[in-house]
Amino acid sequence: MLARAHTHALVGLDARTVEVEAHLQRGSPAFAIVGLPDKACQEAKERVRSSIKSAELEWPRCRLTVNLAPAGLRKEGSGYDLPIALAVLAAGRQVPPERLGEHAAMGELALDGRVRPVPGALVAAEAARRAGLPYLFCARESAPEALLAGVEAVPVRHLGEAAAYLRGSFRPEPVEAAARAAPFRDPDLADVRGQERARRALEIAAAGGHNLLLAGPPGTGKTMLARRLPGILPALTQEQALEVTRIHSVAGILPAGHGLVERPPFRAPHHTASTPAIVGGGPGPRPGEVTLAHRGVLLLDELGEFPRPALEALRQPLEDGTVAVARIMGRVLFPARFLLVGTMNLCPCGARGDPGVECSCSPQRLAAYREKLSRALLDRFDLVVTLPRARSVEVAGARGEGSSGVAHRVAAARESLAGGPPCPTPAASELLARAVDRVGLSARGHARVSRVAATVAALAGAESVAAEHVAEALSYRSPSELAVAA
Amino acid sequence: MTIRTLKRGRPGYPAALAELHDPPAVLFVRGERIELLEKPAVAIVGARSCSAYGAQVARSLARELAAAGLVVVSGLARGVDGEAHRGAIEAGGTTVAVLGCGIDRDYPARHAELARRIAEVGLVVAEYPPGTEPAPWRFPARNRVIAALARATVIVEARERSGALITADFALELGREVFAVPGEICAALSAGTNGLIRQGAAPLLGADDVLEALGIAGRPRPAPVLSAGATALLELLRDGPAGVDELVARSRCAAADVAAALVELELTGLAAQADGVHRALGTTIAA
Numbered sequence: 001m002l003a004r005a006h007t008h009a010l011v012g013l014d015a016r017t018v019e020v021e022a023h024l025q026r027g028s029p030a031f032a033i034v035g036l037p038d039k040a041c042q043e044a045k046e047r048v049r050s051s052i053k054s055a056e057l058e059w060p061r062c063r064l065t066v067n068l069a070p071a072g073l074r075k076e077g078s079g080y081d082l083p084i085a086l087a088v089l090a091a092g093r094q095v096p097p098e099r100l101g102e103h104a105a106m107g108e109l110a111l112d113g114r115v116r117p118v119p120g121a122l123v124a125a126e127a128a129r130r131a132g133l134p135y136l137f138c139a140r141e142s143a144p145e146a147l148l149a150g151v152e153a154v155p156v157r158h159l160g161e162a163a164a165y166l167r168g169s170f171r172p173e174p175v176e177a178a179a180r181a182a183p184f185r186d187p188d189l190a191d192v193r194g195q196e197r198a199r200r201a202l203e204i205a206a207a208g209g210h211n212l213l214l215a216g217p218p219g220t221g222k223t224m225l226a227r228r229l230p231g232i233l234p235a236l237t238q239e240q241a242l243e244v245t246r247i248h249s250v251a252g253i254l255p256a257g258h259g260l261v262e263r264p265p266f267r268a269p270h271h272t273a274s275t276p277a278i279v280g281g282g283p284g285p286r287p288g289e290v291t292l293a294h295r296g297v298l299l300l301d302e303l304g305e306f307p308r309p310a311l312e313a314l315r316q317p318l319e320d321g322t323v324a325v326a327r328i329m330g331r332v333l334f335p336a337r338f339l340l341v342g343t344m345n346l347c348p349c350g351a352r353g354d355p356g357v358e359c360s361c362s363p364q365r366l367a368a369y370r371e372k373l374s375r376a377l378l379d380r381f382d383l384v385v386t387l388p389r390a391r392s393v394e395v396a397g398a399r400g401e402g403s404s405g406v407a408h409r410v411a412a413a414r415e416s417l418a419g420g421p422p423c424p425t426p427a428a429s430e431l432l433a434r435a436v437d438r439v440g441l442s443a444r445g446h447a448r449v450s451r452v453a454a455t456v457a458a459l460a461g462a463e464s465v466a467a468e469h470v471a472e473a474l475s476y477r478s479p480s481e482l483a484v485a486a
Numbered sequence: 487m488t489i490r491t492l493k494r495g496r497p498g499y500p501a502a503l504a505e506l507h508d509p510p511a512v513l514f515v516r517g518e519r520i521e522l523l524e525k526p527a528v529a530i531v532g533a534r535s536c537s538a539y540g541a542q543v544a545r546s547l548a549r550e551l552a553a554a555g556l557v558v559v560s561g562l563a564r565g566v567d568g569e570a571h572r573g574a575i576e577a578g579g580t581t582v583a584v585l586g587c588g589i590d591r592d593y594p595a596r597h598a599e600l601a602r603r604i605a606e607v608g609l610v611v612a613e614y615p616p617g618t619e620p621a622p623w624r625f626p627a628r629n630r631v632i633a634a635l636a637r638a639t640v641i642v643e644a645r646e647r648s649g650a651l652i653t654a655d656f657a658l659e660l661g662r663e664v665f666a667v668p669g670e671i672c673a674a675l676s677a678g679t680n681g682l683i684r685q686g687a688a689p690l691l692g693a694d695d696v697l698e699a700l701g702i703a704g705r706p707r708p709a710p711v712l713s714a715g716a717t718a719l720l721e722l723l724r725d726g727p728a729g730v731d732e733l734v735a736r737s738r739c740a741a742a743d744v745a746a747a748l749v750e751l752e753l754t755g756l757a758a759q760a761d762g763v764h765r766a767l768g769t770t771i772a773a
Binding site: 194195199215216352353363367386435439468469472 | 534535564576596729730731734735740741742743744745746747748749750752753761762763
């Protein structure tokens with residue numbers, strides 16, 4: 001006897017429909033899974049057998065073959081447990097096969113029959129809707145995600161509940177539509193005392209989407225400031241939120257039971273992270289940190305400590321907003337439009353910029369440290385801010401303005417920039433031309449300063465870019481001593 | 487690269503070098519304008535690993551002296567020397583680099599591009615044939631050429647036993663004017679220059695000191711027109727170098743306005759910044 005269940009395989013950020021066929025034949029009892037399952041999927045055998053028994057259902061005493069079609073597509077992970085178990089039950093006519101045919105299913109099984117959530121519920125639910133399947137079996141924790149896709153989730157705690165539901169003797173309790181957004185609050189800018197220069201730079205970065213490099217000796221609050229950038233970015237639009245939720249769902253970093261991600265994400269990979277971990281990779285390519293930071297902030301703390309290949313790999317996403325991961329099994333394009341914040345010390349020993357300590361770096365070491373950041377990468381930072389060590393006078397300053405006030409101005413500036421960037425006044429153009437001569441601004445630097453000046457003008461609510469806006473923008477240019485071989 | 491040779495006793499050989507008791511037999515020259523070797527020149531030399539103060543003073547001094555028509559002579563080394571050449575080029579002036587190796591060698595490597603620019607507006611010279619490796623024992627000899635080519639020598643920053651002091655000694659031997667830029671009495675980088683002042687070198691308090699000593703009338707420079715914000719900020723910077731945050735706290739202006747005013751000061755050459763610390767330039771003593 002044959003029965004079918006439907007599930008999905010993740011390919012990049014997409015899901016492909018997979019048919020799970022279970023076939024019972026006469027013969028000595030055996031259980032085989034075919035159709036390119038990976039190790040985790042192969043081990044489903046043991047979990048499925050135990051959970052069917054734990055659910056007090058019958059394990060068929062005959063030869064059992066499960067095929068995952070299309071057979072040429074690699075099946076990874078433990079999400080196939082539930083559909084395999086349901087297909088086996090339907091093949092033994094313990095549940096009605098025609099009812100199962102209207103459902104997609106995903107979930108890992110525990111040995112006692114409980115259903116555990118697996119990554120990618122949102123993507124699977126969307127694929128189910130496309131495939132014309134109105135219902136999706138999933139773990140209760142995954143149900144809010146499935147609801148986002150407009151598919152009716154059948155949240156089950158246990159394999160027994162799923163079987164009872166298919167027989168019509170059980171109705172799962174509905175899950176309240178998406179327990180609203182993560183209750184997590186972004187850290188607030190009000191915690192930052194003093195640091196007026198850096199606060200201003202954060203505001204400009206948020207308003208214009210400019211990448212920001214914070215340089216200074218250790219302990220000047222570079223990381224603390226960078227962590228407060230997501231809090232002043234505008235909330236994601238519905239479309240962006242779905243996009244981000246989809247990515248986080250596939251990566252399995254969505255907290256259980258949460259629905260839509262409504263705040264811009266913040267990612268801070270450690271500098272020991274490998275290049276594939278940052279840009280994405282793996283045999284069945286998985287999104288990397290640049291993709292997880294899509295529509296949010298990517299903080300690279302201690303930029304100079306990252307391996308050079310990882311930094312160079314950032315150039316494509318910074319340029320195109322996407323990252324292509326090519327593997328033998330195929331090429332996957334991941335979105336990666338993020339705001340890059342880098343921090344670095346002014347020298348390898350960290351003492352430079354600190355009036356209290358003398359820097360012990362040899363010129364060669366200093367040059368090597370700075371040359372690691374190629375000009376090409378340095379050119380992507382519209383804003384470069386050097387933070388010298390604060391004197392105690394400033395540390396004692398009052399609490400700064402909170403994030404909500406800043407976010408308000410950022411949102412207004414974004415709106416005005418969306419209507420086209422403001423034009424420069426003649427005085428502004430004249431100043432920029434003078435700066436090109438005087439500080440030797442490159443063509444790229446020129447474009448960068450113009451962009452930042454437009455954002456500064458938008459923040460000021462000005463109709464056009466005035467000279468003072470250009471002057472401020474010039475103060476964030478990459479200073480010559482940070483540039484390679486000054 | 488076209489290389490010319492100026493032989494001792496032949497036309498074109500700089501007269502100033504003949505005053506040395508051991509003038510170079512040949513001078514190898516890269517660059518077109520050999521007449522620069524006969525024009526009034528000032529040497530600006532100092533430490534390789536100089537402080538931000540040294541770098542900024544060297545640059546702004548070179549800028550002003552080059553603008554007044556003097557040729558700035560230096561040794562193309564890292565630190566003060568490089569800044570002196572850059573300042574002269576920035577001002578649209580002329581500059582001569584004297585090397586302690588062959589003039590075709592990119593030494594130091596990071597100044598290869600700077601050497602190319604110097605050869606465009608000025609000269610790169612050496613007494614050693616092309617291909618000669620840089621070696622520490624050649625640098626003192628190179629310093630005597632620097633001292634001889636210049637009518638006055640300015641030491642910007644020097645440790646107690648710095649090569650720049652050798653240049654000063656040669657200049658004194660030749661009876662040329664020697665200036666030393668005063669520095670903090672507790673900074674090791676200023677021990678050499680402050681020591682020179684104790685020995686009788688003239689303390690350099692501004693570009694006008696050099697011009698006056700050489701009998702060159704500085705072009706009357708119109709005072710730059712500054713915005714009110716920039717003027718106020720310059721006053722604050724005169725109290726000592728400061729970061730933006732400190733200036734924000736002291737001026738009670740917004741960070742945006744302070745940033746804009748600092749750029750204005752930088753573009754007019756009245757202030758400079760390094761590692762986030764801004765410093766007012768120019769003397770505080772009336773001429």
